[in-house]
Every structure is written in C-alpha cells, then in structure tokens.
Amino acid sequence: MTTVARVPVALGNRSYQIIVGDGLLKQAGALCGELLPGRRVMIVANPAVNCLYGTTVSTSLRKAGFQVANTEVRAGERAKSLRQAAGLYGAFLRNQMDRRSVVIALGGGVIGDLAGYAAATFLRGLPLVQIPTTLLAQVDSSVGGKVAVNLPEGKNLVGAFYQPALVVADVQTLKSLPARQMRAGLAEVVKYGMIADRELFEYVETRLDSILRAEEEPLAHLVTRSCAIKAQVVEQDEREEGMRAILNFGHTVGHALETQGGYHRLLHGEAIAIGMVVATALSMNRGLCERKDLDRLRTLLTRIGLPTKTSVDMNSLLRTVRYDKKVRNQMIYFVLTKRIGHAMLAAISDPGELRAAVRAAWSA
Ligand SMILES: NC(=O)c1ccc[n+]([C@@H]2O[C@H](COP(=O)([O-])OP(=O)(O)OC[C@H]3O[C@@H](n4cnc5c(N)ncnc54)[C@H](O)[C@@H]3O)[C@@H](O)[C@H]2O)c1
Structure with missing residues (x-):
C-alpha cells in the first residue's frame, strides 16, 4: 500500500479533507466513523x-457500525436530472434518513453531481461523502463543492455550492477504468499543470507510460497534487466570483464543442484538450507564451491519446462560444496561459482574435 496523503480544504466551518491512497475503499467505514456523528448511510452508485x-464499501461501513442502504441510479449523463434526484429523495424517505444521515456518492x-445535489437539498442538507472512482x-469534480443536475435546456443549470464532509480517493479503483476515461481525466491533470504547476506538467510527460498502466504510485501523486491545486483555488474563491475561473482553462471552447456534439461525441476531457490548445494559441498570439509551449502541450496531449483539433465547422463553433455562460456584455472571458504553469483571466471583444487563434491551433 502506498502512503496515504491528506489534502486539507480550509473553508472555515465547511473545511474537510481529501484522503488519497491505494486500497482506501476498505477503510471507508473507519474514515467516515472518525468524523460523522450519524450512523445511517446511503450509498448512491450506478x-x-x-x-x-459497492460491496467493499458497504462491508467496510457496516464493520464500522453504520447502518447501510444502497441505491442504484442509471448510468450516464442522463442520470443528472431532476427526475433522478426525486428518485433519490424517495429512497432517502423510505430509509428514514434524517439530517444526520450520510449520503455517499460512489462513482x-x-x-x-447528482447525489451531491440530492444531499444538498434533502432536508436542507445531509452530510455528503464523495468516493470518486474516475x-x-x-482530480476535479469531487472537490470544491459544485453539485448540479441538468435541465433539457442545458447542463448544470440547477445546482448548489455544497461542500462534502470528506473525499476518499482510492487510486486502486482506477485500474478498472476504461482507457478512454483515464485519458479524458488526464486532460484535467494537464490543465492543472498548464495553469499552476509546471512540475506536474513535466511529471505527466516523464511518467506517462506508468500512469496509463494505472500504477498506484504515480496516480496517487497526480491526484494529490491536482487536489492540492484545486483546494488552494477554492479556498480563495469558493463561489467563483473571481480567480476560481482559472480552473476553466480550455473550457470556453471545450464547452462549445460538447454542446455541438450534443454531449455524446466527445468526452468532457477530450473537448477540454482541444479547448486548451486554442487557449494556448490565443496566449501565444498575444505574446504571453511561446510557440514551443503550444507545441509541447500538443505533443503531450497527442501522446496521452487526446484530440487536439476537430473537424467541427469553425463558424458554427464560434457562434456556440458566443452563447456560452462566459460571455457577458459582448466580451468572451478566457483563461490564458503565461508560460506553462501560470494562468491569467482575459476578455476578448474581437471575434477575429478567436478565429485567428483557432486557425493557429489547428494548423499543425
Ligand atoms: N462538480 C464539478 O465540479 C464537476 C467538474 C467536472 C465535471 N463534472 C461533471 O462530471 C461528469 C463527468 O464525470 P466522469 O467523467 O467521471 O463521468 P461518469 O461519471 O459518467 O463516469 C464515466 C463512466 O465510467 C464508469 N466508471 C466510473 N468509475 C469506474 C471504475 N472505477 N471502473 C470502471 N468504470 C467506472 C461509469 O460507470 C461511467 O460509465 C459530468 O456530468 C460533468 O458535468 C463536475
């Protein structure tokens, strides 16, 4: 077993720890028992x-004295709906969950996002434990407290900022993860490298083979470091009123590509990979970074097995970007990179600038 890392997220009375290690599912009961007063838990999974x-986690919780119920929801993005949330409320009621009862999001x-949203809203908030398995x-969604469901009109339109009481990240679970999901998750790790940590970027470059083989030690390092960066950003701007937006590096174009594909064609990480290349080209055109930074990013993403460009028509892509949440007063808000490891927020008013960046990004 590798060493266990504990990453604190300091948010006053909403503070919590992210525990990262190998084989932690078996310790889920002991870890929850350390800090949760209630004895009733509901595990939500697909x-x-x-x-x-499911069995490993529930056995561990029972050993620690918890009364465990288990509920399944459908797989896939369509599970993030108000209807599925209502299904969870029903399960909470049938199991007589009260305000001390714990919701465990396993998956x-x-x-x-779904179990977190249900936990945030049922009885005005039940303690939530995130046990992420992708x-x-x-590295991203279990940390920081954003929970949401989708509406037919768009993604994540109904949600809350609701911090978990604990996050338990067992890197051993990544061994069963399909390769495409692993590669998509790596896009977010590369993002942290680009915006905040050159060493993390270089670590992915040098250890990529063992990472793709799902070896525990490099994965634990990636998860710990990524969570530490996200925790630091969230501590400074929990509700995304300012600098938390740097976590959206690659997301302006990435979201537009996801929307165009109807959320089916590209995985989130794949769309972000293409978006990061455009954001870096834009940074290069503004003289903030050099061509070699763009080339290095593209090379790493390609080695990971992620796309760096798309055949989507540029004009329709740019139209979709203009409908994004990040557009206010005709300005498109973008996260740019000032060399690998540094980010800044910028506004773009000239669509021609974005067009030139897309051309530069996709020219190689
Ligand atoms: N709240 C946030 O801050 C935040 C941030 C980023 C993304 N998100 C949301 O996250 C969602 C995407 O999450 P995702 O990429 O984890 O996809 P996902 O939850 O759909 O999981 C992907 C697939 O992997 C399977 N799976 C999960 N763990 C596995 C394991 N260990 N072994 C084998 N299979 C496993 C699942 O069954 C599923 O089919 C989107 O809805 C997105 O909006 C939220």
Whole structure:
C-alpha cells in the first residue's frame, strides 16, 4: 500500500479533507466513523460501479457500525436530472434518513453531481461523502463543492455550492477504468499543470507510460497534487466570483464543442484538450507564451491519446462560444496561459482574435 496523503480544504466551518491512497475503499467505514456523528448511510452508485465496488464499501461501513442502504441510479449523463434526484429523495424517505444521515456518492462525476445535489437539498442538507472512482472525479469534480443536475435546456443549470464532509480517493479503483476515461481525466491533470504547476506538467510527460498502466504510485501523486491545486483555488474563491475561473482553462471552447456534439461525441476531457490548445494559441498570439509551449502541450496531449483539433465547422463553433455562460456584455472571458504553469483571466471583444487563434491551433 502506498502512503496515504491528506489534502486539507480550509473553508472555515465547511473545511474537510481529501484522503488519497491505494486500497482506501476498505477503510471507508473507519474514515467516515472518525468524523460523522450519524450512523445511517446511503450509498448512491450506478449499476456498474455498484457491482465493482459497492460491496467493499458497504462491508467496510457496516464493520464500522453504520447502518447501510444502497441505491442504484442509471448510468450516464442522463442520470443528472431532476427526475433522478426525486428518485433519490424517495429512497432517502423510505430509509428514514434524517439530517444526520450520510449520503455517499460512489462513482464518477455524474454520481458525485447528482447525489451531491440530492444531499444538498434533502432536508436542507445531509452530510455528503464523495468516493470518486474516475480520474476526472478524483482530480476535479469531487472537490470544491459544485453539485448540479441538468435541465433539457442545458447542463448544470440547477445546482448548489455544497461542500462534502470528506473525499476518499482510492487510486486502486482506477485500474478498472476504461482507457478512454483515464485519458479524458488526464486532460484535467494537464490543465492543472498548464495553469499552476509546471512540475506536474513535466511529471505527466516523464511518467506517462506508468500512469496509463494505472500504477498506484504515480496516480496517487497526480491526484494529490491536482487536489492540492484545486483546494488552494477554492479556498480563495469558493463561489467563483473571481480567480476560481482559472480552473476553466480550455473550457470556453471545450464547452462549445460538447454542446455541438450534443454531449455524446466527445468526452468532457477530450473537448477540454482541444479547448486548451486554442487557449494556448490565443496566449501565444498575444505574446504571453511561446510557440514551443503550444507545441509541447500538443505533443503531450497527442501522446496521452487526446484530440487536439476537430473537424467541427469553425463558424458554427464560434457562434456556440458566443452563447456560452462566459460571455457577458459582448466580451468572451478566457483563461490564458503565461508560460506553462501560470494562468491569467482575459476578455476578448474581437471575434477575429478567436478565429485567428483557432486557425493557429489547428494548423499543425
Ligand atoms: N462538480 C464539478 O465540479 C464537476 C467538474 C467536472 C465535471 N463534472 C461533471 O462530471 C461528469 C463527468 O464525470 P466522469 O467523467 O467521471 O463521468 P461518469 O461519471 O459518467 O463516469 C464515466 C463512466 O465510467 C464508469 N466508471 C466510473 N468509475 C469506474 C471504475 N472505477 N471502473 C470502471 N468504470 C467506472 C461509469 O460507470 C461511467 O460509465 C459530468 O456530468 C460533468 O458535468 C463536475
């Protein structure tokens, strides 16, 4: 077993720890028992993840004296709906959950967002434990307190800022993760490298083979470092009133690509990979970074197996960007990079500038 890392998220009376290690599912009960007063828990998972890991987690919780119930929700992005949330409220009621009862989100970002939203709203808030099992959820979605469901009109339109009481990231669960999901999660790790940590970027460059083999030691390092960066940003700007927006590096164009693909064609991380290349080209055109930074990013993403450009028509992509949440007063808000490891927020008013960046990004 690798060493266990504890990353604190300091948010006053909403502070919590992210515990990262190998084989932690078996310790879930002891870890929850350390800090939660209630004895009743509900594990929320989709059928596939429940089948893989549900028993390990519930056995561990029972050993620690918890009364455990388990509920399954459908797999996929469509689980993030008000209807599925209502289904969870029903399960909470049937199991006589009260305000001390704990909701455990066991799975990827979809489950974290859905179970988190249900926990945030049922009885005005139940304690939430995130046990993320995808790389994306371990490095990103389980941390920081954003929970949401989708409406037919768009993604994440109904949600809350609701911090978990604990995050338990067991990197051993990533061994069963499909390769495409692993690669998509790595896009977010590369993002942290680009915006805040050159060493993390270089670590992915040098250890990529062992990372893709899902070796515990490099994965634990990636998850710990990524969570520490996210925690630091969230501590300074929990409700995204300012600098938390730097976590959206690559997301302006990334979201537009996801919208165009109807959320099916590209995985989130794949869309972000293309978006990061455009954001870096824009930074280069503004003289903030050099061509070699853009080339290095593109090379790493390609080695990971992520796309760096798309065949989507540029004009329709630019139109979609203009409808994004990040557009206010005709300005498009973008996160740019000032060399690998540094980020800044910028506004773009000239669509021609974005067009030139897309051309530069996709020219190689
Ligand atoms: N709240 C936030 O801050 C935040 C941030 C980023 C993304 N998100 C949300 O996260 C969601 C995407 O999350 P995701 O990429 O984790 O996708 P996901 O939750 O759909 O999981 C991807 C697939 O992997 C499977 N899976 C999960 N863990 C597994 C394991 N260990 N072994 C084998 N299969 C496993 C799942 O069953 C699912 O089919 C989106 O809805 C996005 O909006 C939220």
